[in-house]
Amino acid sequence: NAGVTQTPKFQVLKTGQSMTLQCAQDMNHEYMSWYRQDPGMGLRLIHYSVGAGITDQGEVPNGYNVSRSTTEDFPLRLLSAAPSQTSVYFCASSPSPSETYQETQYFGPGTRLLVL
Amino acid sequence: SQKIEQNSEALNIQEGKTATLTCNYTNYSPAYLQWYRQDPGRGPVFLLLIRENEKEKRKERLKVTFDTTLKQSLFHITASQPADSATYLCALINQAGTALIFGKGTTLSVSS
Numbered sequence: 001n002a003g004v005t006q007t008p009k010f011q012v013l014k015t016g017q018s019m020t021l022q023c024a025q026d027m028n029h030e031y032m033s034w035y036r037q038d039p040g041m042g043l044r045l046i047h048y049s050v051g052a053g054i055t056d057q058g059e060v061p062n063g064y065n066v067s068r069s070t071t072e073d074f075p076l077r078l079l080s081a082a083p084s085q086t087s088v089y090f091c092a093s094s095p096s097p098s099e100t101y102q103e104t105q106y107f108g109p110g111t112r113l114l115v116l
Numbered sequence: 117s118q119k120i121e122q123n124s125e126a127l128n129i130q131e132g133k134t135a136t137l138t139c140n141y142t143n144y145s146p147a148y149l150q151w152y153r154q155d156p157g158r159g160p161v162f163l164l165l166i167r168e169n170e171k172e173k174r175k176e177r178l179k180v181t182f183d184t185t186l187k188q189s190l191f192h193i194t195a196s197q198p199a200d201s202a203t204y205l206c207a208l209i210n211q212a213g214t215a216l217i218f219g220k221g222t223t224l225s226v227s228s
Contacts, residue, residue: 004159033215035218040220041220042205042218042219042220042221043160043207043218044218045215045216048214048215059215090159090160104150105160105162105216109158110157110159
């Protein structure tokens with residue numbers, strides 16, 4: 001198994017540009033989530049999904065959209081990038097929404113985003 | 117709202133000593149708490165989970181305690197090695213049961 005994969009590894013955007021951060025997992029996990037990690041702020045939850053077709057907002061959802069059309073994929077969209085979205089983005093998955101928080105979260109390697 | 121705090125941003129110890137990291141939380145009582153390790157440039161990796169009815173859990177050189185009265189978890193690494201140098205994160209479920217809240221992490225440096 002590849003686990004949780006994220007692409008790209010690094011991206012530079014100009015203010016106002018849009019892009020999609022890709023996340024995929026091959027473990028048949030129901031629960032997937034997106035975090036951003038900033039110096040001094042720790043990991044903060046952006047959006048999460050408990051299964052295909054179901055998404056919800058986390059702590060810092062503004063400026064981001066998500067969708068979950070398949071169990072495997074959970075893309076994160078930035079509609080109009082802002083410098084405040086410069087961060088490292090991590091995707092994570094875990095086996096079952098009913099057991100989610102008693103299960104380990106598997107994290108991807110991260111995407112480093114710089115918005116100029 | 118729930119708050120989780122890891123008291124030290126950085127901890128420096130000598131090889132062979134025991135490292136003790138602290139995680140405190142406020143405003144509610146989570147059913148369990150998790151600890152993760154994060155190396156530079158990588159995603160966090162799960163280490164241990166301890167439930168509210170467990171006082172202590174061990175895994176090789178790692179030990180976690182959970183004191184629901186003090187609202188505190190301690191994470192110990194015994195016989196520490198330079199390879200243990202990393203950032204350690206604690207995390208707990210929010211009160212709504214919808215998300216994990218992470219502490220900001222403690223960066224451990226073990227010198228030989």
